[in-house]
Amino acid sequence: MNHRQQRRPEIVVGLVATPPDHPARVAARLTAELAGRLAERVNADVQWTVREGWGDVAPRRDGGVGALLDDLARRRVDDRWDIAICLTDLPLHAERVPLIAQSSAQRQVAVVCLPALGLRQLQAVRTAVPDLVGRLLTDVSDERVPPVGWKPAELARRVTVIRRMVGEADAGELGYVASPWIGRARLLTGMVRANRPGRALLGLSKLLVGAFGTAAIGLANSSIWQLSEGLDALRLSVIMLLGLTALVAWLIVAHDLWEKPDEQTPVELARLFNVGTILTLTLATAVSYLVLLAGTVLAAALLIDTSVLEQNVQGPVDFTDYLTLAWLISSLATVGGAIGSGLEDEDTVRAAAYGYHPEPAGWRDEEDTQSQRGERSRQAGAPES
Structure with missing residues (x-):
């Protein structure tokens, strides 16, 4: 059995993540099971x-999918892979509609x-990647595998x-x-x-601290109590x-998160990056606001008899009055939170920008590891001067 397994032909599939952030996490989970699939x-x-x-870390943007395919093809040849598949979070288009996958039999990538792929990305790549590998091997007429039985x-x-296919x-x-x-x-x-909105939410801790500080001052101001009684739900x-x-807007301007079109970033791509950044920050700040609102309601109920x-309001009150007061104070406190956000770590806030991809600490490319091992081996074998 072992002798027969050793004689089986080997096909090497390279799975490349670019940039090494979210795609690398998906690639790591897929790599563990791809051979079996x-x-x-x-x-x-x-x-x-x-x-x-x-x-x-910053894939070429100006050439679109063609640039990624060319870079991937060079990587495949250099590393002597039979097939190479790239997972990227760079939004791509073909014929002005979102591109899900692109294969090139000539490049074998x-x-x-x-x-x-939307939200269920891992489930989709589990299906797509094995099919793409089989299709590529069929298109290049690789004799080690039978042709796939589907068009x-x-x-x-x-x-x-x-x-559809184009x-x-x-x-x-x-x-x-x-x-x-x-x-x-x-x-x-x-x-x-x-873009991981949770990372943006956790990174904006000082924003919440500043907002809670502003809310605490508002709770002690009886004028705001009276003001909240005169506001309806629409105004709030x-x-x-x-x-x-x-x-x-303050987060984007203060931390220079707005992506500007240039020679390397087309207008359409910059627009997508900016929409992604706005949606990420909106989701993160909305969750922060809900946390602030819940904390303010609890503080108002505990502190204000x-x-x-x-x-002060010259009338009977119930829970809705506390909720209205907390609603107004939380909304006003977001301005104080904006001032606090200016004190955030720049890299932490910039991680919410879709076009910004810092190199993850502690991650090392297999190609880099092999080259470093080779360098150490050469240094170990060099004669002492």
């Missing part, structure tokens, strides 16, 4: 070897756009988010795109997920929306 879906008589690596256009049926099927240059409207909504949802909603809008509040 390839054996199940493509050919069980092949020894599948999966190599995991990084792409560029494929790219998968994670944001275009390229059938990938749209196998991966539900794919609407490109030249005979040449093996295939793109798989989403629907125009639902696909764009799914792309933006996927971008927010890739407008004040809340103005406060949240001001906070998001009902009789004292009734004396």
Whole structure:
């Protein structure tokens, strides 16, 4: 049995994540199971070897998917992989609709756009990547595996988010795109997920501290108690929306999060980055606001006695009065939170910008590790001077 396994042909599949942030987390989970899925879906008589690596921290934006395919093809040749698959969070388009995947038989590579998959990205790549590998091996007429028994256009049926196929099927240059409207909504949802709003929320701790400080001052001001009694739900909603809008705008301006079009970033891509940043910050600040509101309601109920509040507003009060008071104070306190956010660590806040990808600490590309080992081996073998 072991002798037969050693004689099985080996096919090496490289799985590259670019940038090494959200795509690397997806790639790490997929790498652990990809060999088994390839054996199940493509050919069980092949020894599948999966190599995991990084792409560029800031992938080229000006060339779109073509630039990614070219870079990936060079990586495949340099590392002697048979097939290379790239997972990226760079939003890509083909024929003005979101591009989900692009394969190139000539280069023997494929790219998968994670944001275009929406929220259930890992489940989708578990299906798409083995199919893309099998399709590429069939298109290059690799004799180590039998041809796949389905046409390229059938990938749209196998991966539900794919609407149709574009490109030249005979040449093996295939793109798989989403629907125009639902696909764009799914792309933006996927971008927010890739941008990790939870990271932005946890990073804005000083914002909450500043907002709670402002709320504490407001709770001690009897004039605000009386003011809250004269405001209806519509006015309170407008004040809340103005406060949240001001906070998001302050974060973007104060920390230079707005992506500007340039030679390397087309206008459409910069617009997508900015929408992704705005949505991420809006979600993070909205959750922060709810935390602030809950804390303010609790503080008001504990600190302000009902009789004292009734004396100031000159009428009976109940829980809705405390809620209205906390609602107004929380909305006003977001301005104080905006001032506190100016004290945040720059890198922490900039992580909420979609186009900003700091190199993750402690992560090392397999290619870098091998080159460092080779360098140490050369240094160890060099004669002492």
